[in-house]
Amino acid sequence: MLAAHRIPSLLYYAGSHSLLKEVAARLRLIAPGEPVPQGLGEKSRTIRRYAKEAAEDEEKAGRRSDGLDGLLWDPREEYLRKTTCFTPGSLAGFFTRSDWPPFMTAWRDGEAGWPFADAPFPRDFLLTDDPRLRLRALLPDWPEPGYARDRIHLDAGEQLAAGLLLARSDRFDLLEQVVEAGARALLDEVRPAFEASLHERSAQALRAALAGDRRRRDHLFSTYAADPDPEPDQRWITIDWEAVRQAVDADSERLRRQVPEIVSHPQCPLDLRVLLATTWSDQFVWSRLLSDRPTGLHLLRTLPMRPNRSLAVPLSYVSEGGVGVGDILDTAHPADLVLRDAAGLPGIARRHPMQCVITRQDEQGPMRLLRGITELADHHLGDDPGAWTIGCRIVEGRRFTGSVSELLERAGARRPR
Numbered sequence: 001m002l003a004a005h006r007i008p009s010l011l012y013y014a015g016s017h018s019l020l021k022e023v024a025a026r027l028r029l030i031a032p033g034e035p036v037p038q039g040l041g042e043k044s045r046t047i048r049r050y051a052k053e054a055a056e057d058e059e060k061a062g063r064r065s066d067g068l069d070g071l072l073w074d075p076r077e078e079y080l081r082k083t084t085c086f087t088p089g090s091l092a093g094f095f096t097r098s099d100w101p102p103f104m105t106a107w108r109d110g111e112a113g114w115p116f117a118d119a120p121f122p123r124d125f126l127l128t129d130d131p132r133l134r135l136r137a138l139l140p141d142w143p144e145p146g147y148a149r150d151r152i153h154l155d156a157g158e159q160l161a162a163g164l165l166l167a168r169s170d171r172f173d174l175l176e177q178v179v180e181a182g183a184r185a186l187l188d189e190v191r192p193a194f195e196a197s198l199h200e201r202s203a204q205a206l207r208a209a210l211a212g213d214r215r216r217r218d219h220l221f222s223t224y225a226a227d228p229d230p231e232p233d234q235r236w237i238t239i240d241w242e243a244v245r246q247a248v249d250a251d252s253e254r255l256r257r258q259v260p261e262i263v264s265h266p267q268c269p270l271d272l273r274v275l276l277a278t279t280w281s282d283q284f285v286w287s288r289l290l291s292d293r294p295t296g297l298h299l300l301r302t303l304p305m306r307p308n309r310s311l312a313v314p315l316s317y318v319s320e321g322g323v324g325v326g327d328i329l330d331t332a333h334p335a336d337l338v339l340r341d342a343a344g345l346p347g348i349a350r351r352h353p354m355q356c357v358i359t360r361q362d363e364q365g366p367m368r369l370l371r372g373i374t375e376l377a378d379h380h381l382g383d384d385p386g387a388w389t390i391g392c393r394i395v396e397g398r399r400f401t402g403s404v405s406e407l408l409e410r411a412g413a414r415r416p417r
Helices: 009-013 017-026 038-073 075-083 102-108 122-127 131-138 156-168 172-184 191-200 204-217 219-223 241-249 259-264 270-279 283-291 293-302 325-331 335-343 360-381 385-396 404-411
Strands: none
Touching: 009 017, 009 038, 009 335, 009 360, 009 385, 017 038, 017 385, 038 075, 038 360, 102 131, 122 131, 122 156, 131 156, 131 172, 156 172, 156 191, 156 204, 172 191, 191 204, 204 219, 241 270, 259 270, 259 283, 270 283, 270 293, 283 293, 293 325, 325 360, 325 404, 335 360, 335 385, 335 404, 360 385, 360 404, 385 404
């Protein structure tokens, strides 16, 4: 059987068996009349199947979005609410909106019970500064998602942050409800701070407790804050970036654990992001880097891909508004590694060798990239074996270092239209 590393990466994307066989013969990978190697044919079919699934997933996502609007606003769909479940994060955007349907407003204000069969995870509520939603997070009134009723949804830091918001909003009436709920609402370690703030009608005790909690778990907060006493509930504090640079140069082990947080910081200097990008190939670091579109585009333009740096997997976790499939196809280089990355071909490591669990979410980026490549290849090359052959020779040539879009445009330039 033909060794996989000898097969041009573009050939795996050919759209039909006959096209695959014709191009393989022109490239002298097989003799005339010989069958296509089994691994090549199987991988080609898998690529096309995943590309189709990615298109179907996008269509389903659009229908879910339309369905949610109907569920929330159409009185005729009220009966569906009792049989509707939400996955974690699915309502995150909704809770930041200012327009709410009346039945959700009644729930938020404590005038009605949770109207759905299951619940979004409470962290969805923590994206807002509405004291009433923080109260709902501290006093959940929906069915537990698969564990005992006494399980606390929020960790100590999240509970303290929620309590601090109530106190700073002068909503001690809501804080009192939480304290009266006792063990049903609060972890033992945070209850004294809640009780003290309520007794003193002050946010000080909750602020001090949250600051201590954050110093224990947040190395950036405890060591690199520019302000000696930063606000503990502030998501992005001002950082001493020069001190961070020095720690990066010294390869600080503690700082290494917070690299994703560093590159996500909106004030992180671009040169520091580039430095960390060249040092780290971790998918969580790169998903954060690509989530900031200007940073992501700069990195795609200036840093060639490496065999140990995947773009396909981090793409699964890029935030809305970040780098997209089209950006990778137009900018990432060389094309050969992009093609291998998307399809999981030999020549690039998409995941850490110790990663034993691969989720459906992990596969979303590669599938979306496969869809983009196949659609672009079909547009430029169609079913012309000559154009595909040229493309395969270009991508295998040592002189070509361009993007996938440049590869396909050059290969399809002489194709009859």
